[in-house]
Amino acid sequence: MDNQLIKTQELTKIYHGRKVVDNISLCVPEGKIYGFLGPNGAGKSTTMKMLLGLIDPSGGKISIFGKEMNRKNRISILKQTGSLIESPSYYGNLTGYENLKISCILKKLPFSEISRVLSVVRMEGNKNKKASQYSLGMKQRLGLANALLGKPSLLLLDEPTNGLDPAGIHEMRSLIRSLPEEYGTTIMISSHLLSEMEQVSDYIGIISSGKIIFQDKLLKLQELGSESIIINTDDNLKASSVIKENMNINPEMSNNGIILPFMDNTTVSQTVKCLVNNNINIYRVTDKTKNLEEIYLSMVKENGL
Amino acid sequence: MIRILKAESLKLKRRYVYLMFAMSLFVIFLWMCYSLSDLDFNKFSGIFALANTDLFLINTIISPVIIAAFATRLADIELIGNTYKWLSCMQNTKSIFKGKVAVGVICIFLYTLFQCAFYILIGIKMDFYSAEKFTMFFISVFAVLLALFMFQLNFSLWSKNQLTPLFISIGGTFAGLFSWFLPQYPLRFIIPWGYFCVLCNNGINYDSVSRYTEYYWTGYPYFWLVVLIVYIVLQYMYTRGKFITKIQEM
Numbered sequence: 001m002d003n004q005l006i007k008t009q010e011l012t013k014i015y016h017g018r019k020v021v022d023n024i025s026l027c028v029p030e031g032k033i034y035g036f037l038g039p040n041g042a043g044k045s046t047t048m049k050m051l052l053g054l055i056d057p058s059g060g061k062i063s064i065f066g067k068e069m070n071r072k073n074r075i076s077i078l079k080q081t082g083s084l085i086e087s088p089s090y091y092g093n094l095t096g097y098e099n100l101k102i103s104c105i106l107k108k109l110p111f112s113e114i115s116r117v118l119s120v121v122r123m124e125g126n127k128n129k130k131a132s133q134y135s136l137g138m139k140q141r142l143g144l145a146n147a148l149l150g151k152p153s154l155l156l157l158d159e160p161t162n163g164l165d166p167a168g169i170h171e172m173r174s175l176i177r178s179l180p181e182e183y184g185t186t187i188m189i190s191s192h193l194l195s196e197m198e199q200v201s202d203y204i205g206i207i208s209s210g211k212i213i214f215q216d217k218l219l220k221l222q223e224l225g226s227e228s229i230i231i232n233t234d235d236n237l238k239a240s241s242v243i244k245e246n247m248n249i250n251p252e253m254s255n256n257g258i259i260l261p262f263m264d265n266t267t268v269s270q271t272v273k274c275l276v277n278n279n280i281n282i283y284r285v286t287d288k289t290k291n292l293e294e295i296y297l298s299m300v301k302e303n304g305l
Numbered sequence: 306m307i308r309i310l311k312a313e314s315l316k317l318k319r320r321y322v323y324l325m326f327a328m329s330l331f332v333i334f335l336w337m338c339y340s341l342s343d344l345d346f347n348k349f350s351g352i353f354a355l356a357n358t359d360l361f362l363i364n365t366i367i368s369p370v371i372i373a374a375f376a377t378r379l380a381d382i383e384l385i386g387n388t389y390k391w392l393s394c395m396q397n398t399k400s401i402f403k404g405k406v407a408v409g410v411i412c413i414f415l416y417t418l419f420q421c422a423f424y425i426l427i428g429i430k431m432d433f434y435s436a437e438k439f440t441m442f443f444i445s446v447f448a449v450l451l452a453l454f455m456f457q458l459n460f461s462l463w464s465k466n467q468l469t470p471l472f473i474s475i476g477g478t479f480a481g482l483f484s485w486f487l488p489q490y491p492l493r494f495i496i497p498w499g500y501f502c503v504l505c506n507n508g509i510n511y512d513s514v515s516r517y518t519e520y521y522w523t524g525y526p527y528f529w530l531v532v533l534i535v536y537i538v539l540q541y542m543y544t545r546g547k548f549i550t551k552i553q554e555m
Contacts, residue, residue: 054393055553078394089391091382093319105312106395130319131386146391 011060022210035201036190043210044190082147083156088139092132117145137168232257234281309404351520361505373474380461417447445504452497455540
C-alpha cells in the first residue's frame with residue numbers, strides 16, 4: 001500500500017464482555033478514499049469513534065499522521081482532521097453560517113473559511129437560514145462543510161449518505177470523489193451500502209462482527225469476483241466436447257452457453273483458437289463476475305462470521 | 306477559555322436566556338417597589354433588614370425556576386442537535402463542561418450583581434451604607450444560585466425530556482418556600498432551595514397586639530455558607546465526572 005495516514009494495530013473494543021471490534025489492523029493510504037464496509041452492527045462506527053478518540057480502545061494502538069494517538073495529543077491531531085459521525089450535528093437555533101462560526105472559534109480558524117466551505121458544499125444560498133429549517137440533505141452538507149473547515153488532510157465520514165434521497169446521495173458522492181483530486185484529502189468513509197463504496201472508493205476494508213475480512217485495493221476485490229467464463233457458439237454441444245478433448249477442461253452446459261471455470265487470458269485465447277480451428281462459430285465470450293454483494297457474502301461465509 | 310466562552314455565548318443566540326434574566330430582575334424590581342412603596346422610612350427602623358429579607362424571599366420564589374430554565378437552555382441545545390460528538394473532536398470533554406459552567410457562573414454573577422446594585426440603591430435611598438451587608442448579600446445569593454445551577458445542570462445535561470428538571474425545580478421552589486415558614490424542621494438545611502432562608506441573616510418579631518412586625522439583623526451563618534460551598538464543589542466534581550463518563554459512552 002502507499003504511504004499510510006491511518007494505521008491501527010490490533011485495535012480492540014470490548015463492551016460488556018463482548019468484542020465489538022476485534023484486533024483490527026487498518027491501513028488507510030494517503031490521498032485516497034478508503035471505503036470501510038460492513039453490515040449494521042459490524043463495528044464500523046465504534047472503530048471510527050476510536051479513531052477520533054471519542055471512545056477509548058480496550059486494546060491496540062492508533063497512529064494518525066505517523067503519531068500514536070493518546071488522550072493528550074488527540075485534539076492536536078484532530079486539528080488536521082474533519083469528521084462527520086453518524087447523524088449530522090448542528091445547533092437548530094443558529095444559522096448555517098453561525099454553526100460553522102462555532103467550529104471556527106474553537107479551531108482558531110478565520111471566518112473567511114466559512115464562505116469557502118459553503119461554496120464547496122453549494123450552500124451559500126442557505127447560509128442565513130436556521131439549521132432547524134434545513135432538510136436532512138442540507139444538514140448532511142452542513143456537516144460536511146463543518147468537516148472541511150481548515151482544509152483538513154484527513155476526513156472521517158461515517159455513513160454520510162444516510163437518509164439522503166437518490167439525488168442527495170449522488171451529489172454527496174460526487175463531492176466526496178472530488179476532494180482527494182482537488183485538495184489531496186485522504187478520506188475514510190464508512191457505509192453498509194456495497195454499491196456506494198464501489199463508486200467512490202480506491203481502497204476497501206471490509207469488517208464483519210468486529211473483524212477485518214478484507215483490506216486492499218478495490219480492483220483486487222473486483223478480481224475476486226471473476227468466477228467463470230461463458231462461451232456462446234453456434235453448436236454448444238460440439239464446442240463442449242472439443243474443449244473437453246483439447247483443453248482438458250470440464251465444461252458445464254447451461255441455457256446461457258458453456259460455462260468454463262475462471263481462466264487466465266492466455267488459456268481463454270487458446271480455447272477460442274481451438275474452437276475456431278474446429279469450425280465452430282463463436283458468438284460471445286463473457287466473464288461472469290460476482291457483484292460486490294456476492295463477494296462480501298462469500299467472504300463472510302468463508303470466515304464463518 | 307475566552308474562545309470557549311465565545312462559542313458558548315454564540316450557542317445561546319435566539320434562546321432568550323438574557324431576556325429571561327432581565328424579566329426576572331424586572332419582577333424583583335416591581336416586587337421591591339411594591340413592598341417598600343407604602344412604608345414610612347422615617348418611622349420604620351428595620352426597613353433595610355426588611356428589604357434584605359424581601360430580596361431573599363423573592364429569590365426563593367423566582368430564581369430556582371429561572372436557574373432551572375437556564376440550565377435547561379444550556380443543555381438541550383447539545384442534546385437536540387446531537388453536538389457532543391462534534392464538540393469532542395474540537396475540544397476536550399472537560400473543557401466542554403467547563404464552558405457550560407463558566408457561562409453559568411458569569412450569568413449568575415451578573416444576575417446577582419444587578420440585584421445587589423438594586424439593594425445598594427435602596428440603601429442609598431434610606432441613607433444606609435454597609436459594605437459588609439451588601440457583600441454578604443451578594444455572596445449569599447450568588448452561592449445559593451450557583452448551588453441550584455450545579456444541581457439543575459446535572460439533571461439537564463442528560464434528561465431527554467427537559468420538563469423533568471423544570472418540574473424538579475418547581476417542587477424544590479415550594480420546598481424552599483415552606484422552609485421559611487417551618488423553622489422547627491431542618492428541611493432548609495438539607496435542600497439547596499432552603500439556603501436562601503438559611504443564609505438570610507434577619508430575624509422577625511411579630512407583635513399580634515399592635516400587629517407590628519420588627520425586622521432585625523442576626524449574626525451571619527458562616528458555617529452554613531461553608532457547607533453550601535462544599536456542596537457546590539462536590540456537586541461540580543460529581544456532575545463533571547458523570548459528564549465525562551456519559552460522553553465516552555455515547
